[in-house]
Amino acid sequence: MEPNKGYLRRIAFFIFEMWLATIFALLILFALASIGRSLDMLEKSYYTEIGVASPEDRIKSQDFAEYEFADLAQVLPKVATDDRTVIITSVNEAFARPNSLLGLFRESFQVGEGIGHLLNNVLVVAVDAKAFRYCKAVHPHCYLLEVKTMNLSSANNYMTESYIELVWTKLSLQQRVLELGYNFLFTDVDIVWFRNPFRHISAFADMTTSSDVFSGDADSLDNWPNTGFFYMKATSRTVEMLRRWRAARARFPPNHEQAIFNEIKHELARDLGARVRFLDTARFGGFCRIFHTDMAAACTMHANCCFGLANKLHDLRDVLGQWKNYTGLTPQEKKSQKFTWKDPAKCGTPDKRDT
Numbered sequence: 001m002e003p004n005k006g007y008l009r010r011i012a013f014f015i016f017e018m019w020l021a022t023i024f025a026l027l028i029l030f031a032l033a034s035i036g037r038s039l040d041m042l043e044k045s046y047y048t049e050i051g052v053a054s055p056e057d058r059i060k061s062q063d064f065a066e067y068e069f070a071d072l073a074q075v076l077p078k079v080a081t082d083d084r085t086v087i088i089t090s091v092n093e094a095f096a097r098p099n100s101l102l103g104l105f106r107e108s109f110q111v112g113e114g115i116g117h118l119l120n121n122v123l124v125v126a127v128d129a130k131a132f133r134y135c136k137a138v139h140p141h142c143y144l145l146e147v148k149t150m151n152l153s154s155a156n157n158y159m160t161e162s163y164i165e166l167v168w169t170k171l172s173l174q175q176r177v178l179e180l181g182y183n184f185l186f187t188d189v190d191i192v193w194f195r196n197p198f199r200h201i202s203a204f205a206d207m208t209t210s211s212d213v214f215s216g217d218a219d220s221l222d223n224w225p226n227t228g229f230f231y232m233k234a235t236s237r238t239v240e241m242l243r244r245w246r247a248a249r250a251r252f253p254p255n256h257e258q259a260i261f262n263e264i265k266h267e268l269a270r271d272l273g274a275r276v277r278f279l280d281t282a283r284f285g286g287f288c289r290i291f292h293t294d295m296a297a298a299c300t301m302h303a304n305c306c307f308g309l310a311n312k313l314h315d316l317r318d319v320l321g322q323w324k325n326y327t328g329l330t331p332q333e334k335k336s337q338k339f340t341w342k343d344p345a346k347c348g349t350p351d352k353r354d355t
Helices: 005-049 072-079 101-111 116-121 129-138 161-179 236-251 257-272 309-327 331-336
Strands: 085-091 122-126 142-144 183-187 191-193 207-213 224-232 276-278 284-286 300-302
Touching: 072 085, 072 122, 072 161, 085 101, 085 116, 085 129, 085 161, 101 116, 101 129, 101 191, 101 309, 116 122, 122 129, 129 142, 161 183, 161 236, 161 257, 191 309, 207 284, 224 236, 224 257, 224 300, 236 257, 257 276
Parallel strands: 085 122, 085 183, 122 142, 207 276, 284 300
Antiparallel strands: 183 224, 191 300, 207 224
């Protein structure tokens, strides 16, 4: 019997539909695989841009044989702002113990103008176990960076061997933070804060740093940097800046990281196209020079040019006292005259530079 033509047409149509469905399913699987590869490439290209070849490399670096940076990648997201910025300071046992610099540092945020919330974005890096315990007692975000080369728990007077090791240790951690894809604002713990400094940090510079000597031109490399307070954004260029900065230590021994940065700043600008911007000492002041700057403009005050922990504590407490008196005035009283800082009683002698 000859097959029914309508039946054959239905069979052919069914086979055609199955073929189309198979082709469509294969196209979907191919598209999903392509999207997965694209997302993986996008993530890898992002971290290549900030100086890390892949997400796995964020956890391990061959450049830091003396440091492990254990759990740093897990700690940073808990502290960072929405734009992946972390405020970092570092302490040893002498600086972190009760009634020492860490307490004054935290107090300044609490009495500053609308900056108390920024304490949630501060990572306190402890370089010894006692400092870590003291930190955990008063602050929510503490990180233990174990330094195996020497004991850094003492006050570390200026330019001693332990002082030199401490400042270079900080730089190693800062480089790792950049490699992990986080911007940072580093602040020495002997700096008290009054107002939000991010309002004065350039979005176009690779590095924004405070100054010991400020010429009036924020873009001039003739300014003298003070790297006790500086910001860097996470890019491949800033990672390389930190790598070269650390490498330059061997060229200028023995010296601290600030002096060596001053030596190589022109090289970094020439070879890498690095853009460095300097902060005005009228807003970001310190004890290095006689200062009569207006409290209405102040963002921070640094106890640099000061020999001895007791002297730093004395004069920083006095600074915070002056600030509390100023902020206790009415707006009319503040406008009635210019309120300036008193000269430090114990610090500020030029021959006792401790930056």
